[in-house]
Amino acid sequence: MKILNYVRTTLTAIAIGIASLAATAEASATTLNDIVSRGSVRIGVLTGAPPMGMVDEKGNPTGYDVDVANLIGGYLSLPVELVPLTPPARIPALQTGKVDFLVATLAPTGERAKTVMFTQPYSAFNMDIISGPDQKFASLADLKGKRVAVNRGSSQETALRKAAVPGMQIVVFEDDSTSAQALIAGQADAVALPSTVGEAIIKQRPDAGLQVGFTFFQQGNSMATKMQDFELRQWLNTAIYLMKISGDLDKVATKWTGRPMPTLPSF
Amino acid sequence: MSYTFQFGVLAQYQDEILNGIWLTIKLSVLSILLGSAAGVVLASIRSVKGGAARFLVDAYVEIIRNTPFLVQLFIVYFGLPGVGLRVGADTAALIGMTINLAAYSTEIIRAGIEAVHKSQIEAGEALGFTRFQIYRHVIIVPAIAKVYPALCSQFVLMMLASSICSAISTHELAASAAFVESQTYRSFEVYIVVTLIYLALALALRACLALVGMWLFGRRVARRTMTSLPEVQA
Incomplete structure (x- = not known):
């Protein structure tokens, strides 16, 4: 029995090893096709910074970021898996493939732009x-x-x-x-x-x-993708453009900040 | 955990820290002078039996000693402007510290006054002292000499508590430390240095108070002040 246990443990360890390797491989690039074929989209949102991202009384994530993430899910016609992240956890979670992209009140800075790729701003204060x-x-x-x-x-x-x-x-x-x-x-x-x-x-x-x-x-805030996900970023930029002209983004901004989204320079 | 200490970055903030030290010293010395003077007066009132004045002093001492210092500071700084009395942060800190220290020294000195035995007052009367002479030579001076070490401990505590005044934007030593920390992100180094400064200030204050005690009440009281040891009755 002892030997059987040992074998089982070893096999489990190997399985976990392979799974994490697979996860690392997945982290190398995420395409729109990957997300669609998986059947759900994993979006990292900020938590602990009301009104941009916080948890409601039931413990579910809520706030500006969550509403925007759900809008994105609507455009993709996919269910959204929200991953609440604290400020320092945002970029690591993206880099290790725990999330497909971030809608996490991340302000573009020169330093951050060396590790992740930013979209057009989708919120500002x-x-x-x-x-x-x-x-x-x-x-x-x-x-x-x-x-x-x-x-x-x-x-x-x-x-x-x-x-x-x-x-x-x-x-x-x-x-x-x-x-x-x-x-x-x-x-x-x-x-x-x-x-x-x-x-x-x-x-x-x-x-x-x-x-x-x-x-x-x-301060403008952008969504962020991994450095190599040009396709995903282009799709997100298009979605942000559509949310802006349809007035959906202004509705979210008014709901959480009391005023429509301010006009920001784009890049 | 490996942490590389970098004390060098603090050198450029020398003036900032020195300004903080200077304000801490000023606030402490002034509040000690004003607070202990008020304490002597209020304790004398409190030792008189009955009367409205005594009731007011009792209420004051109990309210101050049973509420947090931070709340008292907030009331002076944020509350008084509501009734048209606006004071700056430094003045508010001095007022708060004086009010607080006066209450504690009142209570300490009162204990000293109560320890004066009735027979000594009667002895003074028998020697033909006037009421003021009795009050001065028999009651208040021996009373303060008795409680002087306890009083000094309270003074040192007040000096350390002045760090709380940074919450109402008084730029004393703790506020200087917080400023340097927010500029350099070297919190460990900053607070090590500031801890040593507070320690040095506290020891220096105690030494000064011992000297004052020696001058006022003699060597025995001074020695108890420095060491905080209970008095050994001969």
Whole structure:
């Protein structure tokens, strides 16, 4: 019996080895035909970043990314297998073939473009400067001599420090809501917030008279495929184009962010 | 795990850290002076039996000692502007620290006052001391001498708790550390350095307080302050 057990274990190990080899081989390229013949499409979506990607009360993935992923499934006429991914897991999951492509609020950067291939942007958020009722800012130059609250270590802090408006004082808090609180309490002249967060706060505190001044930068997010999947990327770009002209993408954007998708330069 | 320590990148942030240290020292020294002065006054009020003033002091001490310091800071910084009192982050930190420390020192000094035996006050009366002389020579000075080491521990705790003020954007040492960390992503190195700085500050503060204790109350109190050992009754 012992020998039988040993043989069984060895065979299982070999089987797993072959299966993982096959998985690696599959990771080398994914064509549209592969996906159609498999009968379902595996899409990586972001989790833990509302409203772009989160889980609902039943534990199912939901959010902007999930709606877009389901639209894509509709265009492919295939059932969608959603794979929720945390930010650092997104690109590795794509590279190891765990997902066919990503719809995971991934911003194109030069560094990332060396490892994955990006489509046209399918979502975007604005980084807004929001002020109180008694003053409104229209440009970075207006922030001269003002106190601007930001979330420590955020992309808006980096962008504002880079902008280096003379006389502007950057006041740092631990999160977005405390930064907004500083503005409401009059301890800061403005706060820099992602538009999604900013609009939620404006809605919740109508009495504070907060107003959006201007957008000082815009982050576009793209779907991503593996480096060699040109065919898949071209198909996704076409699908994004179709979602844009049919108004489907605007509907998703309005549902989750409260406004249609902003116009972004394409590449 | 192999981690390569890179302390070199911190050198360019020397001014940032020094500014943080300086603000931490300023806030600590000022709040210790104001807080302990308020503590002496409030403890004297508290040791008087009955009266509305005593009730108010009791309420103040209990509220402050039973709520978190962070919440107290938020109320000073975010709450007071709601009633038209707007103070900057540094002032808010000083106010918060003073309010907090005053409550704790009130309680500590009160314990010292209660430890003064009734017979000593009677002895003062028998010697023809005025009420103020009794209060000064028989009650308050011996009371503070008794609790001075405990008071000093509270001062050091307050200095360390000043790091919490970074949450209301006061740019003291902990905020400097967080800034350098967010710029360099060298959190391990930054916090090792900052831990050593806080340790040095705490030991230096304790040494200064021991010197003050020696000058005010003599060598025995000073020695207890430095070592935090309980007093051995001879």
